[in-house]
Amino acid sequence: MSSTTPGSPASAPIPKFKAELRKAVRRNAAEHEVNFLNITAMLDIMTIILVFLLKSLGESSASVPQNDDLRLPKSIVQSQPSEEGVVVTVSKSQILVGDKKVLDLPGRESLAQTGVGAQEKRSGPNDVYIVKLGNALQAARKTDRRVREAKGLDASTSEAIIVADATSPYRLLIEVLFTLGQNEFGKYHMMVMQGKEIPR
Amino acid sequence: MEQSTSLSAAQRAKIRRLVAPREISPDEEGGELNIIPFLDIITNILIFVLATIAVTFTATINTTPPSSGGKGVRKDIQSMALNLTILIVNDGFSIKAAGGNVAPGCTGPGVGIAIPKRGGQYDYEALNACGSKLKSASPDFADENQFYVTANPGTDYQTIVSVIDALRVDMRDKSKTLFTDVAFKVPL
Numbered sequence: 001m002s003s004t005t006p007g008s009p010a011s012a013p014i015p016k017f018k019a020e021l022r023k024a025v026r027r028n029a030a031e032h033e034v035n036f037l038n039i040t041a042m043l044d045i046m047t048i049i050l051v052f053l054l055k056s057l058g059e060s061s062a063s064v065p066q067n068d069d070l071r072l073p074k075s076i077v078q079s080q081p082s083e084e085g086v087v088v089t090v091s092k093s094q095i096l097v098g099d100k101k102v103l104d105l106p107g108r109e110s111l112a113q114t115g116v117g118a119q120e121k122r123s124g125p126n127d128v129y130i131v132k133l134g135n136a137l138q139a140a141r142k143t144d145r146r147v148r149e150a151k152g153l154d155a156s157t158s159e160a161i162i163v164a165d166a167t168s169p170y171r172l173l174i175e176v177l178f179t180l181g182q183n184e185f186g187k188y189h190m191m192v193m194q195g196k197e198i199p200r
Numbered sequence: 201m202e203q204s205t206s207l208s209a210a211q212r213a214k215i216r217r218l219v220a221p222r223e224i225s226p227d228e229e230g231g232e233l234n235i236i237p238f239l240d241i242i243t244n245i246l247i248f249v250l251a252t253i254a255v256t257f258t259a260t261i262n263t264t265p266p267s268s269g270g271k272g273v274r275k276d277i278q279s280m281a282l283n284l285t286i287l288i289v290n291d292g293f294s295i296k297a298a299g300g301n302v303a304p305g306c307t308g309p310g311v312g313i314a315i316p317k318r319g320g321q322y323d324y325e326a327l328n329a330c331g332s333k334l335k336s337a338s339p340d341f342a343d344e345n346q347f348y349v350t351a352n353p354g355t356d357y358q359t360i361v362s363v364i365d366a367l368r369v370d371m372r373d374k375s376k377t378l379f380t381d382v383a384f385k386v387p388l
């Protein structure tokens with residue numbers, strides 16, 4: 001058995017050849033080593049966090065967009081916001097039940113005197129029942145009753161979360177609350193922003 | 201001797217051939233989707249979302265449907281009840297209780313605005329002090345936690361909330377609860 005490569009008399013012996021081959025393999029392996037940080041796993045986690053954040057923010061009734069049309073009043077109350085109930089939003093320009101617009105509102109001067117206006121009432125300007133809001137609440141009440149029955153809660157009345165602008169006049173507020181009461185909404189949660197002192 | 205230990209050209213070529221990186225065949229290339237650019241975008245969005253979220257802490261004030269003309273939802277209150285009602289008017293707070301209208305300065309029964317505005321602004325400290333004084337006027341009122349609010353039609357919602365806040369706890373003794381439950385009256 002020859003110790004050199006066959007057919008090449010000047011060749012190195014096979015052990016020498018193997019040693020050189022191993023060295024070359026090691027050198028080549030070192031050259032191709034991944035020398036950057038693999039952040040793919042971290043980015044996977046961040047993607048999950050992003051999706052979770054966006055979903056939880058979107059679904060929470062506690063997340064109220066603050067803008068010129070809707071700015072919540074400030075209060076020193078420290079209780080946790082209730083998330084049970086149909087959300088009724090009263091901005092400067094409109095009333096919404098859930099995400100659905102129910103009514104456009106007139107200017108503040110008119111709101112302070114006659115509320116949403118005689119044409120939107122059941123029986124003239126002195127009435128405090130808003131017909132369009134009442135119709136929307138009836139539909140919401142039907143859905144909420146079924147939800148409450150399915151959850152095993154008291155379905156005799158529903159709850160409402162009132163998200164109203166801080167400048168809303170008392171007249172409008174009363175009209176909304178009264179209309180809610182007439183449609184079997186027996187408990188209201190008026191949403192406010194927490195503050196440290198009573199604003200002037 | 202020297203010649204026998206060095207590698208021949210053929211041996212060196214063979215070593216080069218054996219250690220050369222394997223070429224990826226076209227069918228092996230692109231077998232896995234490169235999602236790193238997508239993840240880069242997601243990371244940027246995540247940072248942007250976290251930086252722009254306005255951290256606002258919300259709370260809720262619980263109440264019941266408004267009543268008209270003294271009727272409506274009301275808890276069982278004994279006959280010796282305070283029946284506190286705050287009427288928010290343009291000049292201040294008019295207060296009605298079991299003994300009738302509260303006189304200016306919260307000094308006793310009498311006509312007028314119980315808590316007039318001070319410096320053109322509603323005086324919530326004086327309202328709080330008056331509420332505390334009225335509640336402690338009789339031991340019968342100790343368990344009464346509900347009061348009524350009514351206001352001029354143009355009174356803004358913030359003022360209503362501030363009145364509710366002003367009557368929640370005694371400002372001088374925070375451990376003393378005054379009126380935690382509020383009910384609204386329809387203005388006539």
